[in-house]
Amino acid sequence: MENKKPDNIVYSETDGYNANVLPYGTSVGAPAIRVDDLVSWKSRGITTVNKQFASKFDELKAQYQSLIEEFEWNELVYNSKFSFEPVIGEIYHLYRSHNGTDFLSLIGPLEWNKEHIGTFKLNSEKKWIHLS
Numbered sequence: 001m002e003n004k005k006p007d008n009i010v011y012s013e014t015d016g017y018n019a020n021v022l023p024y025g026t027s028v029g030a031p032a033i034r035v036d037d038l039v040s041w042k043s044r045g046i047t048t049v050n051k052q053f054a055s056k057f058d059e060l061k062a063q064y065q066s067l068i069e070e071f072e073w074n075e076l077v078y079n080s081k082f083s084f085e086p087v088i089g090e091i092y093h094l095y096r097s098h099n100g101t102d103f104l105s106l107i108g109p110l111e112w113n114k115e116h117i118g119t120f121k122l123n124s125e126k127k128w129i130h131l132s
Helices: 038-078
Strands: 091-096 102-105 115-122 128-130
Touching (some): 038 115, 038 128
Antiparallel strands (some): 091 102
């Protein structure tokens, strides 16, 4: 019969007694080797990241909608009829005439009876800011 070692002894034919160099515990009192539950960790990570993506997407969508609205107001004012050069920082009012054409005026909506579309202010970038 060969010289057989007991099961609780760590012995290798090539390395000899090598329990001190193994990356895991070999004695009965060593901590149990357990596989971490990565499924719940991944699930929490995915949920968190998806919330961040959804939040960023909603933010970008709101910015896009605001930009489109700003573009449409600017297009409406620049395509309207006016026979003066607007001054930066002044407030102007956009009206629709009885024949359907839009025109820009300094006269406020309370001062005459025309169909008022909106009140605008020209900023230094030549962009019309819709005030009301």
